Amino acid sequence: METEDESYRYEENPQYRLNTSDAISYLELADKINKNDKIQLVMLQHEFGFFTEAKNGLMLFLQKLEKDIIITFHTVLPKPDRELKEKVKEISSFVKSIIVMTGISADILTNDYDIPSHKIKMIPHGTHLLPFIDKTSLKSKYGFKDKKVLSTFGLLGSGKNIETTLEALPEIISQNPDVMFLIIGKTHPGIIKYEGEKYRDFLQDTVKRLHLEKHTYFINQYLPLDELLDYLQLTNIYLFTSKDRNQAVSGTFSYAISCGCPIVSTPIPHALEVLNEDLGIIIDFEAPKQLAAAVNTLLKNETAQEKLRSNSLEKMAPTAWENSSISHALLFQQYSKDKMTLHYTFPIINLSHIKNMTTDFGMIQFSKINKPDINSGYTLDDNARAMIVACRHYELSKDESDLDLISTYLKLIKFCQQPDGSFLNYINQDKEFVQQNFETNLEDSNGRAIWALGYLLSIKTILPPQFSNEAESIIENSLSSIENIHSTRAMAFIIKGLHYQNSENNIPLLKKLANRLVKMYQHEKHRDWHWFESYLTYGNSVLPEALLCAWITTKDEMYKQIANESFKFLLSKIFIKGGIKVISNKGWLQKETMKSPESIGGEQPIDVAYTILALSTFYKVFKDEKYLQMMTNAFSWFLGKNHLHQIIYNPATGGCYDGLEEKNVNLNQGAESTVSYLMARLCFPK
Structure with missing residues (x-):
């Protein structure tokens, strides 16, 4: 789009041009x-x-x-x-x-x-997903170490009313002598055309008049996007002082909130709709005294700033460009003359967040947004699954850094093994076992450990021999305790682990556990109920997958038949209109009612991932294309094919959000969610 007076050069020659003057x-x-x-x-x-x-x-x-x-x-x-x-x-x-x-x-x-x-x-203004970086390091990078940074950005013009902030600065400086105000952006080209740098000159004169030279910094350039977002992330408080009472929307305002900036803003319609006491402070137009009071209140309360930051990120998460594109595509779909299908592009495989969450001891359990929360400690569960991810990734990439991860997770699994061969699960930040281990049933955790160890052994020919030797030793030491496990899912995990281990010596144990699952299935099976329990809860897909693994190992047709029947039943309950809706943790599906409560939300990445793993196994055995299509549809849940039409995977961090609720996504990117996503993603090698 050009005018009579302005034409542009483009990196790629556009197919169409519009001269708006003609x-x-x-x-x-x-x-x-x-x-x-x-x-x-x-x-x-x-x-x-x-x-x-x-x-x-x-x-x-x-x-x-x-x-x-x-x-x-x-x-x-x-x-x-x-x-x-x-x-x-x-x-x-x-x-x-x-x-x-x-x-x-x-x-x-x-x-x-x-x-x-x-x-x-x-459809709200789109915003950028960010791998949130520590303010202190960013301030050092850009030369603002130990400064409390205020900022505003955008194309300069008198409508931005930046002089309001300049008039407020003396009062702010009196309480915060380390404050620095950044004025980011060039003057609007349309304004340059008619009045040159008149407004910028006025602002610079005001800075001199008020003796603010040591507390203001003009960045008179078009910043690259990544640099602009850095400046917003290092900002303590963002100031939006527009005097345009009718400004419907502001992209700069949206970007600032999405970067987690606490905001002090004039009451433009956009601010009135988005801001509240949990996101920022609204002041009157052209009110420097109010602005100074608001800024000083926030600067002296870092806890309040952090709360506003967290609230801002949660508020703006639905506006990520990825979500905006889905909203637009769904609207286009409504008016398409041909039947338009929405396809989701698979992100590249990215282990950044799993590495970010991993110390020299293991993978940390929880995160606050994408920042590892060391206070949450470690679990055997997470590290067992993380080892599977590292092994799968090494199979595909032969990336040497995966070996360091495998080594770390394997050591933690060994650390958790007790003298009787069983495993404890919960470890605090000081690498001590906590009381929760003795108050919780740990059979599922024990099962996951065997699954992970077995998977490692399935690729032992490409791994250093010390890894397989260690894994074999841990499994052998656990055998006596395994026989006493009766938890449905724990038995399924163990069956998978023994299947992957592929040891003749352990086939009798695999069959023993598989036969227990068969008896459970035969006990509960009914004309309209083809399942192992009288309810569907969490991690369901691992049960039919385990029996299919048992069939692969033993060729016992009964295992294959029940695996097929039960998986078909499960898929009929969780695939709706081409998409997946796993059983919600807000209400299990009961045999008596044959349907789950009408609950929305409570969907966990781990359940979607286990379904994809099972579909992958069934596809490898039966070569039925429907399983491949279901895998793709299920994986699209992470990319926005869910009831909120929002991404669950964050491509900026490589992390996966912790859950899909009724009205929002849980933005924390903990270990379970991230390794679950990666297990699912690694089922698609490309």
């Missing part, structure tokens, strides 16, 4: 789009200033265009005069749907412009 250019563009049979839908980003040079150019374009149109209004002005109202209504008459970025904008369109609400879709 009405004929609008007609020519519409004609070219009409002739392109590959184009079904046209998405138009609308800002009133874009289309004013050629009178009626936009209307000519809309009238001539024969494709369906969706338009995004970046600005929605309240209380329009008659001419503006008619113009917006006319634009609306040509489009299938109008996207706005705030609920307030949607209300204005309905109430002030008489646009029917069914035509309006609210």
Whole structure:
């Protein structure tokens, strides 16, 4: 999009160009789009200033265009005069749907412009996912060590009213002499064209007048995105002082909140909708005294700042560009003439977060957002699963760093083994076993340890021999305790481990445990109930998968038959309309009722992962393409194919969120969720 006076050079030659100064250019563009049979839908980003040079150019374009149109209004002005109202209504008459970025904008369109609400879709301004970095290290990197940083950014113009902050700074400095105010961004090119650097000169004169030279820093450049996001992350408080009372939405405001910045803002509609006492502070327009008081209140309370940061991240998580793209795609789907299918692109395999969570002792249990919480200690469960991930990844990549991970997790498993061969599960940050080990049934944890050790042994030909020797020794020492395990899932994990170990000596034990599962199945089986228990709870897929593993090892057809029957039954309960909805931890599915409570949320990554692992095993055995398709559909749950249409995997950190709730995603990226995601992702080698 260009004008008579401004044209640009592009890295890739664009297929279409629009000269917004020339009405004929609008007609020519519409004609070219009409002739392109590959184009079904046209998405138009609308800002009133874009289309004013050629009178009626936009209307000519809309009238001539024969494709369906969706338009995004970046600005929605309240209380329009008659001419503006008619113009917006006319634009609306040509489009299938109008996207706005705030609920307030949607209300204005309905109430002030008489646009029917069914035509309006609210999709918030997109924001960037970030691998959150410590403020202290970022401040050192950019030369602001030991400073309390205030910032604002965006194209400079008098509407930003930055002088409000400058007038407030003397009062802020009196209580916080180490404060630094960053003014980031070049002057708006449209303003440069008409008045040059008049506004920047005014701000710099104000800095001199108030003797603020040591406390202000102008960054007069277009910063690369990663650098801009660094500046926002090192910011203690972000200041938004616009005096435009009708500013419907601000991208700079959205970016700042998504970076976890506590915000002090004037009451533009966007701020009124998003901010509350848990996210920031709203002040009046052009009120330097209020701004100074708000900033000083926050700067003296680091706990409050941290709470605002956490709340901001949770509030803005749904607005990640990945989620925004899904929302747009679903809207396009509604108006597609052909049946449009939404495909999710698989992220590259990334072990960054698992490495971030791993110390020289093991993988830490929990995280706060993506920061490891060492106070949560370690568990055998997590480290056993993490070892499987490291082994699988080494199979694919032969990455030498995987060997360090395998070694670490293997040592922790050995650390957990007791003299009688059984394992304890819970370890505190001081590497001590805690009381919880003696108050909790640890059979499942013991089973997972055997699964992990067996998997390591299945690839022993490509591993250093000391790894397999250690794993063999640990398994052999555990055999006497294994026989006494009767937990359904624990037996299933052990069967998988013994299957992978592939030791003739342990086949009788594998059969003994498999036969126990068979008896449980035969006891509970009913005409409409093909399961091992009288309920479906967590980790269900491991049960039929274990029996299929038992069949692979023994060729006993009974194991194969029950594996098939039970897995078919389970899949019928968790695959709905092509997507997966695992049994919620908010309500199990009971045999008596044959259906689970109508609960939404409580879906855990581990259940999705176990389902994908089982589907992968069934596909390898039966070569039925339906299992491969189900694997893809199930994995798409991590990428947004769920009831919230939000990502569960964070590609910026390599971590996986801890769960899908009714109205939100749990943003913590703990060990269980992350290794579960990676186990699932590694089922797809490419």
